[in-house]
Amino acid sequence: MNDRTVWYGHSSDSAGSSWLGPWPVFIPGSPPAAGQWDYPSITVAANGDVLIGAVAFGSGIAPPAAGYGYKKFTASQAVGVPPTTPAPGLLGSTGYGPGGRIVAAGTQFHAFVPLLAGNNLPNGVDHWSSLDGLSWTPLGPIQTTTPFLTPRLNSVTSPTEESTFFAPVQIAAAGDPQANGRWVIAFQFLLNGYNTIGVCSEDRPCGYLTVDHAFFGDLFLPSVGISPGGTGSPTYWVSYHVIRGSAATSGYTVDLHSWVIPPLQQPIGKVLEERLNPRGFTAKENRCSQTCWAAGDFMTMGALFSTAASVNISVPYFKPVWVAPADSTAMDCDVEPLLKCGTEGNEIWQKFVRFPGSGSAPESRLPPGTDSEWTFLSSGAPFPAVGPPHSQVAPAPGTRTQGRASNSVRGVQ
Numbered sequence: 001m002n003d004r005t006v007w008y009g010h011s012s013d014s015a016g017s018s019w020l021g022p023w024p025v026f027i028p029g030s031p032p033a034a035g036q037w038d039y040p041s042i043t044v045a046a047n048g049d050v051l052i053g054a055v056a057f058g059s060g061i062a063p064p065a066a067g068y069g070y071k072k073f074t075a076s077q078a079v080g081v082p083p084t085t086p087a088p089g090l091l092g093s094t095g096y097g098p099g100g101r102i103v104a105a106g107t108q109f110h111a112f113v114p115l116l117a118g119n120n121l122p123n124g125v126d127h128w129s130s131l132d133g134l135s136w137t138p139l140g141p142i143q144t145t146t147p148f149l150t151p152r153l154n155s156v157t158s159p160t161e162e163s164t165f166f167a168p169v170q171i172a173a174a175g176d177p178q179a180n181g182r183w184v185i186a187f188q189f190l191l192n193g194y195n196t197i198g199v200c201s202e203d204r205p206c207g208y209l210t211v212d213h214a215f216f217g218d219l220f221l222p223s224v225g226i227s228p229g230g231t232g233s234p235t236y237w238v239s240y241h242v243i244r245g246s247a248a249t250s251g252y253t254v255d256l257h258s259w260v261i262p263p264l265q266q267p268i269g270k271v272l273e274e275r276l277n278p279r280g281f282t283a284k285e286n287r288c289s290q291t292c293w294a295a296g297d298f299m300t301m302g303a304l305f306s307t308a309a310s311v312n313i314s315v316p317y318f319k320p321v322w323v324a325p326a327d328s329t330a331m332d333c334d335v336e337p338l339l340k341c342g343t344e345g346n347e348i349w350q351k352f353v354r355f356p357g358s359g360s361a362p363e364s365r366l367p368p369g370t371d372s373e374w375t376f377l378s379s380g381a382p383f384p385a386v387g388p389p390h391s392q393v394a395p396a397p398g399t400r401t402q403g404r405a406s407n408s409v410r411g412v413q
Helices: none
Strands: 006-009 019-026 037-046 048-058 065-074 089-091 101-105 108-116 122-130 136-141 170-175 183-191 194-201 207-209 218-228 235-245 253-261 267-274 282-284 292-294 309-318 345-356 371-376
Touching: 006 037, 006 048, 019 048, 019 065, 048 101, 065 108, 089 282, 101 183, 101 309, 108 170, 108 183, 122 183, 170 235, 183 218, 218 309, 235 267, 235 309, 253 309, 253 345, 267 309, 267 345
Parallel strands: 037 101, 101 170, 170 218, 194 218, 345 371
Antiparallel strands: 006 019, 037 048, 048 065, 065 089, 101 108, 108 122, 122 136, 170 183, 183 194, 194 207, 218 235, 235 253, 253 267, 282 292, 309 345
16 A cells, blocks of 8 residues: 555465566545545455455545445456456445455455444444445344443553553454355454454354453454365354453553364364563554554464364464663563563564364474464363463353344354
């Protein structure tokens, strides 16, 4: 993206080592949006068709948006210079916020766009579907019997400059490339005073993941993935960041958690990373009412599309790295060396997760300056003994109705 224009490029080889483009596909001032475009999303269907989505702003880039734009390229168009016509289509109304996602499920497409409350924070998720990426059907907001309470923008922290940004408007979504219409989404909403991760899918009722708030605070920055199940049910994955300790104090840290939801089983969880120091995240002045630390706007995992006995995901994340200065002995390190003894910097790390877990796997290296490691999940008790105890899945906040009869459910089953 550049100057609020959405650009498109593609690889010219299967290895992804050579690229063509980019070309502008959503241009400011062009119909149907009179203003700017932002927050692009892209997906590829099983037949090779490409769909691009972006938020359309009527003027400037301030929410609410003028709608959610989309543009489709056929498989043959997607590997050449993309055509400039027709103009992008538009879904929805001015009630939309940034952070919408589009996904391909088989040869079908789905769009999930946040609905905004008066304070420009989300109070729902709107759902659209399309058989061809051109004609769209509104399925209405994903419904819950418990009100979709607006999540917090950032941690409630004293002093305020210690605050962490939660990116609450952004939605995580994934589609099953082998099954038409099969999708999963995750989003933030407020429950019992904490930001919580809600999870909904096409073939399972809505539920939410929770932690023991005696040890943890708000959950934020969710990511989802699907390992296809072919003709059977797929395996779903969810990961997120979570405040460890009380954000009301200046000594809190952040954990990275991951859950696998196997077919017909309860979710199984794992602590992937403990005590990340949010003070090493990027300091942003335009995310909160004051400067706060941001681990990103989106978190996107990769799922291995395989029918093998074991299914795998990769979870990338920023890991603050603290390099001790020469005078570190004069610094206050009474809490933890990682908290105060050094200068900040970020490395991109990646966790590889396998289910079911057995044996071991070699550590895989990312580009220079980054690292990764394997972790395994088994069908045993949720969250092996790493850190404080965790809950499994709380009762569902309500029901999801998508143009069908609704029924009351409990949890993600």
